[in-house]
Amino acid sequence: MPEAQKVTVEVAGRRLAVSNLDKVLYPATETTKGEVLHYYAQVAPTLLRHLGRRPVTRIRWPHGVEGPSFFEKNLPSGVPSWLPRVTLSSHGRDASAHPDRDSVTYPLVLDLADLTYLVNLASLELHVHQWQVDDDGAPRPPDRLVIDLDPGTGAGLEECARVALWARPLLADMGLTRLVPVTSGSKGMQVYAALPGTHDADDIRALAQALAQEMTAAHPDLVVWKMTKSLRPGKVLLDWSQNTAAKTTVCPYSLRGKAAPYVAAPRTWDEVEQGAAGRRFEQLLMDQVLERVAEHGDLAAELFPGG
CATH class of the missing domain: 3.90.920.10 (DNA primase, PRIM domain)
Structure with a gap:
């Protein structure tokens, strides 16, 4: 060789x-x-x-x-x-x-x-992870909550966008107003919420689970909170478990290992609204993401103190 x-x-x-x-x-x-x-x-x-x-x-x-x-x-x-x-x-x-x-x-x-x-x-x-380590290498409390929207067979980004828009006011009612939608570069998307870093991961996981259950009860035709595969065709799994301390989520701006070089790309809420209305809303390639960063800067800046 x-x-x-x-x-x-x-x-x-x-x-x-x-x-x-x-x-x-x-x-x-x-x-x-x-x-x-x-x-x-x-x-x-x-x-x-x-x-x-x-x-x-x-x-x-x-x-x-x-x-x-x-x-x-x-x-x-x-x-x-x-x-x-x-x-x-x-x-x-x-x-x-x-x-x-x-x-x-x-x-x-x-x-x-x-x-x-x-x-x-x-x-x-x-x-x-949704948490960082301090200078001594000890985990800090999580500084982000994430809801991962994973479409089942027969559902796609349009359905994920609709669920993201339903989640937005519920998160705001919890005091979480610094919110960032991210298309995953794979099938679905995530919605991140900035946290003050004062609650432990178990509390945040429980909060995300409660949100998933509430949304499933309100929209049982499209949202599911359990991972049971038989429940998922045509629906969007609101995966609350990504907030478990040991779990990880693809980082915004990371490439994905798909057929083409798609990226986990932060989006605007206007784009999400367009997607929910059935207009063009697609995963983004790396060249598109670089163009967006050059034009708009970091669309996920809301996740950081001061924006």
Whole structure:
């Protein structure tokens, strides 16, 4: 097997070897690894804010999206010593005192060098918790609530948009007014709500579950809160469980490992209203997202204090 072609680049003050830049990772669009690295470099000033100090779970496609993939939580072997990391128990608690006991050492992605290193390993998808770690590596209370809208067979983004609009005033009634809709880059979408960071994850999960149950009762023809597959055709699952401390959700601005380089893309509420009315509302590709960031900035800025 020929040795992988490598190029040395300087990124955020570090020299990194990136390889196989011409390798096609998305055959349907002939999108190469070099183009993927370029996307992440261009979107990094926006994406890094959303990654924050959140442990990052990656999904890797070493041979492109038509090949096998795997989830990776732990740091891979051979990782450089400068890459930030945090050791947590499998339940999300600080495990630095006993790292050998049911623990995971996650990377943190704090600058472009960290991001480039992981993306060079064909980490197309970046998934994060709804909480960050403090400077000592201990989990903080969640600073976001997320409702994940997953359409069953026969439903799609139009139905998700309708459910998102129903959820919006209910979240506002709970005092959650800094809300951001995000099309997932896959089938459905998410609605994020900024939190003050004063409640633990169990409380937030219970709040999301109660919201899902309330919406199912109000709209039983379209919303379901249980994951039972037989209940889901033609309906939208309001997945409250993404707020469980151990769960992760794809990070806004992350690529997805789908047939084409779609992105988990923040949207405007006007776009969601158009989608709910049956007008054009589609998942966005990486070039479209870069154009939107250049024109509008971060459409998910509401998730941060001060917007």
